[in-house]
Amino acid sequence: xxxxxxxxxxxxxxxxxxxxxxxxxxxxxxxxxxxxxxxxxxxxxxxxxxxxxxxxxxxxxxxxxxxxxxxxxxxxxxxxxxxxxxxxxxxxxxxxxxxxxxxxxxxxxxxxxxxxxxxxxxxxxxxxxxxxxxxxxxxxxxxxxxxxxxxxxxxxxxxxxxxxxxxxxxxxxxxxxxxxxxxxxxxxxxxxxxxxxxxxxxxxxxxxxxxxxxxxxxxxxxxxxxxxxxxxxxxxxxxxxxxxxxxxxxxxxxxxxxxxxxxxxxxxxxxxxxxxxxxxxxxxxxxxxxx
Numbered sequence: 244x245x246x247x248x249x250x251x252x253x254x255x256x257x258x259x260x261x262x263x264x265x266x267x268x269x270x271x272x273x274x275x276x277x278x279x280x281x282x283x284x285x286x287x288x289x290x291x292x293x294x295x296x297x298x299x300x301x302x303x304x305x306x307x308x309x310x311x312x313x314x315x316x317x318x319x320x321x322x323x324x325x326x327x328x329x330x331x332x333x334x335x336x337x338x339x340x341x342x343x344x345x346x347x348x349x350x351x352x353x354x355x356x357x358x359x360x361x362x363x364x365x366x367x368x369x370x371x372x373x374x375x376x377x378x379x380x381x382x383x384x385x386x387x388x389x390x391x392x393x394x395x396x397x398x399x400x401x402x403x404x405x406x407x408x409x410x411x412x413x414x415x416x417x418x419x420x421x422x423x424x425x426x427x428x429x430x431x432x433x434x435x436x437x438x439x440x441x442x443x444x445x446x447x448x449x450x451x452x453x454x455x456x457x458x459x460x461x462x463x464x465x466x467x468x469x470x471x472x473x474x475x476x477x478x479x480x481x482x483x484x485x486x487x488x489x490x491x492x493x494x495x496x497x498x499x500x501x502x503x504x505x506x507x508x509x510x511x512x513x514x515x516x517x518x519x520x521x522x523x524x525x526x527x528x529x530x531x532x533x534x
Contacts, residue, residue, distance in 0.1 A: 312408035314495040321505040352524035359513040366509035373503035388490040419486025423455040430471035
């Protein structure tokens with residue numbers, strides 16, 4: 244029986260490749276290596292910044308009270324992610340340029356468009372949520388704290404912000420019987436007064452308005468530091484008189500302002516990236532094996 248197959252070493256030899264393809268493959272590998280290294284370095288920087296922003300600049304504490312100012316940290320993270328996003332555009336352009344086939348270029352462009360659509364949609368929605376006053380107002384209204392206080396009770400306490408510094412206590416609104424006196428004190432001054440009402444009167448933060456009348460008494464709460472406050476109700480004639488105190492809160496301006504601007508920048512950058520990629524995706528779609 245005659246042989247129909249002759250063994251040769253042809254299958255052992257590599258398929259011939261042009262110098263251009265080989266050169267592009269090497270460049271593509273280098274680009275991805277640089278991108279990976281850059282992302283690792285940025286991750287390390289992000290961890291370092293988290294320590295600096297939260298614990299050094301933000302005076303964060305874990306004991307005796309938890310306080311982790313995340314508003315500024317979230318803004319820093321958002322900014323670094325935006326920079327990383329813009330860098331990824333540059334690296335993707337290089338990868339498309341040095342890809343070895345039209346199919347690879349088409350697939351890269353197509354995947355990038357899908358990713359950009361998702362990012363633009365998410366960041367756009369977040370920007371709308373942070374900017375629209377009615378949405379923020381409903382969140383702030385839901386976070387109000389209402390306290391019913393009598394002069395015989397221990398003065399209620401509250402902090403100038405939540406432990407993550409995302410919401411600030413801005414006002415205390417007091418309604419009650421005419422003649423009641425309300426003092427806002429720091430917890431430190433309250434302890435230092437040793438229960439003496441005249442000393443509390445001298446230490447009070449609300450130097451102007453402190454008498455409850457027919458209208459709602461509004462007391463401004465100092466912001467900027469994570470402080471504990473006390474609300475002292477004073478009526479020596481009748482210790483059973485009561486007042487209703489509502490603590491109004493607002494979302495941190497750092498969070499709503501700076502983060503919303505970064506979210507808008509995210510959305511705009513990704514929409515521009517989509518517009519840039521559409522002609523490239525169409526150009527290589529004809530010769531691509533992917534659909």
